[in-house]
Amino acid sequence: LQSTDMGNPYLVLYNTVLCGAWGYVLYLTVQTYFLEKGSTRDVYKAVELPLKAAQTAAILEVVHSAVGLVRSPVFITAMQVASRLWVLWGIIVPVPGPTTSGAVVLGSVGGVTLQLNLVSLLVAWCLSEVVRYSFFALKELLGTVPYPSLWLRYSSFILLYPIGVASELTMAYLALPTIKKTGMWNLPMPNAFNWGFDYHWACLLVCATYLPGLPQLYGYMLTQRKKQLGGGAAKPKAKQA
Amino acid sequence: AIHKTVEHTALLAEEGKMKISVQSRSGKSIADLDVEPELSVRDFKKKFFGLKRKYYPSRQRFTLPLKAGETRATALEDSKKLSDYGLQSGAVLHFKDLGPQVGYATVFFWEYFGPLIVYPLFYFLPQYLYPGQAAPKQHALVQTLALGYWSLHYSKRIAETFLVHKFGHETMPIFNLFRNCVYYWGFAAYVSYFVNHPKYTAPGELQSKVALGIALVCQLCNLRCHVILANLRKPGEKGYKIPRGFLFNFITCANYTAEVYGWVCFTIAVQSIAAGIFTLVGLAQMAQWAVQKHSRLRKIFDGKEGREKYPRRWIMLPPFL
Numbered sequence: 022l023q024s025t026d027m028g029n030p031y032l033v034l035y036n037t038v039l040c041g042a043w044g045y046v047l048y049l050t051v052q053t054y055f056l057e058k059g060s061t062r063d064v065y066k067a068v069e070l071p072l073k074a075a076q077t078a079a080i081l082e083v084v085h086s087a088v089g090l091v092r093s094p095v096f097i098t099a100m101q102v103a104s105r106l107w108v109l110w111g112i113i114v115p116v117p118g119p120t121t122s123g124a125v126v127l128g129s130v131g132g133v134t135l136q137l138n139l140v141s142l143l144v145a146w147c148l149s150e151v152v153r154y155s156f157f158a159l160k161e162l163l164g165t166v167p168y169p170s171l172w173l174r175y176s177s178f179i180l181l182y183p184i185g186v187a188s189e190l191t192m193a194y195l196a197l198p199t200i201k202k203t204g205m206w207n208l209p210m211p212n213a214f215n216w217g218f219d220y221h222w223a224c225l226l227v228c229a230t231y232l233p234g235l236p237q238l239y240g241y242m243l244t245q246r247k248k249q250l251g252g253g254a255a256k257p258k259a260k261q262a
Numbered sequence: 263a264i265h266k267t268v269e270h271t272a273l274l275a276e277e278g279k280m281k282i283s284v285q286s287r288s289g290k291s292i293a294d295l296d297v298e299p300e301l302s303v304r305d306f307k308k309k310f311f312g313l314k315r316k317y318y319p320s321r322q323r324f325t326l327p328l329k330a331g332e333t334r335a336t337a338l339e340d341s342k343k344l345s346d347y348g349l350q351s352g353a354v355l356h357f358k359d360l361g362p363q364v365g366y367a368t369v370f371f372w373e374y375f376g377p378l379i380v381y382p383l384f385y386f387l388p389q390y391l392y393p394g395q396a397a398p399k400q401h402a403l404v405q406t407l408a409l410g411y412w413s414l415h416y417s418k419r420i421a422e423t424f425l426v427h428k429f430g431h432e433t434m435p436i437f438n439l440f441r442n443c444v445y446y447w448g449f450a451a452y453v454s455y456f457v458n459h460p461k462y463t464a465p466g467e468l469q470s471k472v473a474l475g476i477a478l479v480c481q482l483c484n485l486r487c488h489v490i491l492a493n494l495r496k497p498g499e500k501g502y503k504i505p506r507g508f509l510f511n512f513i514t515c516a517n518y519t520a521e522v523y524g525w526v527c528f529t530i531a532v533q534s535i536a537a538g539i540f541t542l543v544g545l546a547q548m549a550q551w552a553v554q555k556h557s558r559l560r561k562i563f564d565g566k567e568g569r570e571k572y573p574r575r576w577i578m579l580p581p582f583l
Contacts, residue, residue, distance in 0.1 A: 211461035216535035 028161040029090065035081065036161060040154035042075035047147035054140050061139040065113075065121040068143065075150070076109050105146075107227060108189045113139075115205060116196035123195040137184075137191040145185035152177045175246040182242070186235050193228050200224060280351035282344070284310065284324075287356045299345040303338045310357075320433040323358040341500060363433035370423040373442040377450035378416045384451070384458040385409050395460045402464035407474055408457055408532050412450075415481060415524075422485070428492045449540045456536040465533040473531035480524035483509065487517035502562055504572060513576045514559065515552035522548060522579065545579075552578035 027033070049067045053059040059067075079102045085091045086098045113120045124138035156174040160166050166174075199205075206220040279296045286292060293313050297306060307319040325335035326347060335356065338347065349355075385405065388397040456462070464470070486508055494503045509516035525541040556577045565571030577583045 210456075210459055211463050213463060213533070214535045215456050215459070215462055215533055217456065217459075 027164065032085075032090070033158055033161045035085075036154045036158035039075060039078060040151055040158055042071055042078070043147050043150040043154065046071050046075060046143065047151065050140060050143045050147065060122065061124070062122045064140055064143065065117065072143070073109065073114075076105055076146075079105060104189075104227070108142075108192055112192050112196045112224070116199045119195040119199055120192050125191045125194065137188050139192075141184060142188035142192060145181050145188055148177060149181045149185060171249060175242070175249050178239075178242050182235065182239055186231060190228060190231060193224055197221065197224060280344075280349070280353070282306075282349065283352065283354045284357050285354055287325075287358060292357055297344060299343070299349065301344050302340070303342050303344065304340040306338075306344060307340070317359055318363075320363040321360045323360050324355045325358070327354055327356060360435060362436040364436045364439050365433055366429040366431060367423055369434060369439045369442060370427075371420060372439060373446045374416045374419040374423070376443055376447035378413060378420075380447050380450040381412050381454040382409060384454040388458065388460060391455070392460050397460040401458070402462065403467055404464045404470035404474075404532060405458055405462065407470065408528070411474055411477060411528060411531075412454075418481060418485065422488055426485075426488050426492050428495070449543070453534070453536050453540050456534050457532045463533075465531075469533075470531045473527045477524045477527035477531065480520045480527060484517055484520035484524065487520060491517065502559060504559065504563060504570060511575075513578065513580065514556040515548070515578045518548040518552050518578045519580075549578055549583060552583070 046068050049071070050064055053064045053067045054061070057063075082091075082093075083095065083099045083102055086093045086095045121139050124136040127135040127137065129135070152170075152173045156166060156170050159170050201221040204221075206218070208216070208218040210217045278298065280299055282295045282297055284292045284295065293310065295306070295309055295313070297309065301309075303324070304319070306324075307322045310322060311317060311319055324338040326338070328335050336347070338344075338355070384391050385401065388395075487510070490507055490510060491505060494505060495501075505514070505516075509519065513519050522541070522545050525537070525544060529537040529541050556575075560572045563570050563572035
């Protein structure tokens, strides 16, 4: 099997479909918010269904990893998918009011207000996913990856990770007061199984894990970047030698 | 060019000694040492420490350069001699810094000492740890028995650390101390919070007493297993041995079996999902270790070249694993 052979056709299909789905979410976001000048609420109404479908489908990636179809570590993949699912199904969907219309304002640059809100979240998510899925689709299809795709995969995270993480924490920040007030998903004591669950506390705990998580992940991607891009254009040529 | 340099410096080594070139795994030269071939790896590490004061011996890891077809480099063992590895003058050794190390016994002590302090806090100080909740005047019997069992269990673990266990390694990375303490201390708080909660609902006393009684038996079995494991190697013996006797005749990691069943019984005794979660997580980790140990033993004791064949045994949890 040469490195230029096509890999698994199912993986080509999976990665292409998801790349398209996230591209579609991005298109709807841009059209609704930037072109039609809609509100972030309008954006949510437009993207709700394809967003839920695309993000939930990522559960398959944990399965792929567990059965050995792809080489990524199961635990790390599961953690990453779980965190996305928590933000979507655990924060935005149950508390749509504050999350889809709220924002954390960062400041103004040249008359443009910089905010962390649903749109910054969607842009960060969509761009990272389109880059990631297209990378894997091309890799499965062609055996090697064209340099532009390689570059994007190992460079886009530099801006997108911090913006994505900041937006995810913003969603939690906007939803937490409602979660605390309504006591949603709480399991109070006393009960026969002597166990309680306070969803508000659980969310705070998850947010706390972001703090050590991001520097570690970021550092890991930076070393990967040096390895993959450090050789520059020489790398793809070396494979054919 | 590299070959010539190595041969040239080899000629400069002292009579009866050989020159060892220590390099980083990326090929950068770190130090050259003149040593007798009969020098033990342990003493070689002491010599290296003399040159590089930052890297005390337990932080040092030396590997032979990869041979063709090898994916994992061979690491030098303390008890062997340099000549055991066929090293000639001019040989290259790769050095890796394992990072700050801490002793096994130290880690075991601190990770087990935390639960001894943390768990009772919720029993004795509910007014501070359950703010705003009126605690009943007296604890249920099972809550007191659970406190006793928990304290006994971790006291036993500390005693075993200093009196029973023979550790296979001397040190581990210092990050493990932090990680293990978070695990043990965190779960101690998590379990204790619910079992000693003001709104705790005790199951029937018979259920609790019988379950804790069986748990105690499991602890004694676990202790016996630990003693058998500690006595497997005679002083000075190296290498793996097949564990025998007691439950080891049927199960490779019988010590884990007893430990898991002990916690299952504890969970039944206190009837708390929090205790159940603690049991499951411990079970998952022990199962992982047990599978590794079992396959390692089966690989070593393959029945060839006069070696024994590892007998058919459960790994950890009959009838499941």
